[in-house]
Amino acid sequence: MLKTLIILLMIALVVSLASGLVFLLSDQGNTDKRRLFNSLGIRLGLGFSLLCVILYGVMTGQLGHRNPWDAEPMRESSLSTPE
Numbered sequence: 468m469l470k471t472l473i474i475l476l477m478i479a480l481v482v483s484l485a486s487g488l489v490f491l492l493s494d495q496g497n498t499d500k501r502r503l504f505n506s507l508g509i510r511l512g513l514g515f516s517l518l519c520v521i522l523y524g525v526m527t528g529q530l531g532h533r534n535p536w537d538a539e540p541m542r543e544s545s546l547s548t549p550e
Contacts, residue, residue: 469520469523469524472520473520476513476516476517476520477517480510480514480517483506483509483510487507490506
């Protein structure tokens with residue numbers, strides 16, 4: 468559920484970025500239109516929400532690193548030196 472929410476927020480960020488580009492190109496020189504700034508505000512809100520969701524996932528343990536190249540913690544038996 469949390470990973471789905473993260474993916475949806477990332478897609479929404481890309482859509483907001485694309486709409487900002489369209490507004491930038493179509494509203495050139497027109498100072499009355501504020502669509503570009505509204506798009507920026509929405510993008511900042513989405514980015515902040517994405518950051519909060521990721522931090523929540525890491526703090527609750529739902530998100531973590533399970534990469535095959537990460538070394539597992541060494542056990543106490545492997546730390547002791549053979550006599």
